Amino acid sequence: DAKTTQPPSMDCAEGRAANLPCNHSTISGNEYVYWYRQIHSQGPQYIIHGLKNNETNEMASLIITEDRKSSTLILPHATLRDTAVYYCIVSTNTGNQFYFGTGTSLTVIP
């Protein structure tokens, strides 16, 4: 069963930062936080993952609270191509099976 809670939808102006929250209050010590996104009718695309430290890559930044009960995915300069459903998932192993929640449908507005 999914262990995360996300808002169902969000809007963001093009060029602005998109901050997508995720609640995972029951996360275990050995569970990672993963973020994927799915553009309509495509397979999910990996964005970023982390255990407890904040992470940054070319796509996004991941901010994990100190108690690890929540996290925020930040897309620093949203573009129209970032419109997608974003999934936050917790899982024990990299590459493990994932139990997806309902995700957040992000719409980037021109």
Place this chain on the structure above:
Amino acid sequence: GAVVSQHPSWVICKSGTSVKIECRSLDFQATTMFWYRQFPKQSLMLMATSNEGSKATYEQGVEKDKFLINHASLTLSTLTVTSAHPEDSSFYICSAPESGAQTEAFFGQGTRLTVV
């Protein structure tokens, strides 16, 4: 990143027939692959774990005799929907982690199955 490819991308079949969907890891080996199903406007639902050289592990509520999974090699897993019915129409997606490597799971592009 590594590439996972599914074939076909879409398929239409008649009710009562069987359909096979392939999932290949193109540039890495995967001892484990995962199959998901996604209905319109819903999230992905894990169906089963495909294990190379052994039986697949099915999630609760997924009929193993209806959804046959074969993982014959380190780069190929197949999902066969047997005696398909319209309610089996869905988007089927596979994923694979690279064996022995600490990487994320890579997803295929998905297969749209329509049963008429």
